[in-house]
Amino acid sequence: xxxxxxxxxxxxxxxxxxxxxxxxxxxxxxxxxxxxxxxxxxxxxxxxxxxxxxxxxxxxxxxxxxxxxxxxxxxxxxxxxxxxxxxxxxxxxxxxxxxxxxxxxxxxxxxxxxxxxxxxxxxxxxxxxxxxxxxxxxxxxx
Numbered sequence: 001x002x003x004x005x006x007x008x009x010x011x012x013x014x015x016x017x018x019x020x021x022x023x024x025x026x027x028x029x030x031x032x033x034x035x036x037x038x039x040x041x042x043x044x045x046x047x048x049x050x051x052x053x054x055x056x057x058x059x060x061x062x063x064x065x066x067x068x069x070x071x072x073x074x075x076x077x078x079x080x081x082x083x084x085x086x087x088x089x090x091x092x093x094x095x096x097x098x099x100x101x102x103x104x105x106x107x108x109x110x111x112x113x114x115x116x117x118x119x120x121x122x123x124x125x126x127x128x129x130x131x132x133x134x135x136x137x138x139x140x141x142x
Contacts, residue, residue: 003063006049007028007047015031025045066119077116078117079091081114
């Protein structure tokens with residue numbers, strides 16, 4: 001699961017795939033409707049790879065959180081982001097028991113679950129890639 005080319009852009013709904021870099025920003029493609037558009041350097045663009053969730057210990061990368069949801073849901077969509085706030089918090093506790101409840105807001109959870117469902121729908125979450133990487137690492141160490 002390579003989240004380095006999957007982007008979130010502040011002020012724009014959904015997720016985007018990086019198509020190419022431009023002089024003033026990037027050319028992106030919406031994962032929702034497939035439309036391409038420019039994203040400028042002045043916009044707040046974040047790669048999902050760089051995002052993590054606050055916990056009471058160390059921050060957990062988004063990819064690891066997605067893996068936990070994937071395991072829990074057996075590769076299917078997760079809880080609807082439109083669910084009741086209590087359900088969102090309960091579900092978040094099930095996948096990440098030590099998340100920091102003071103710094104992770106329900107709006108963050110809604111975004112997390114929305115992103116996960118988009119990535120599942122597009123077939124962009126695959127646990128087998130991680131397992132293959134581990135096997136390669138283990139083989140090179142021996």
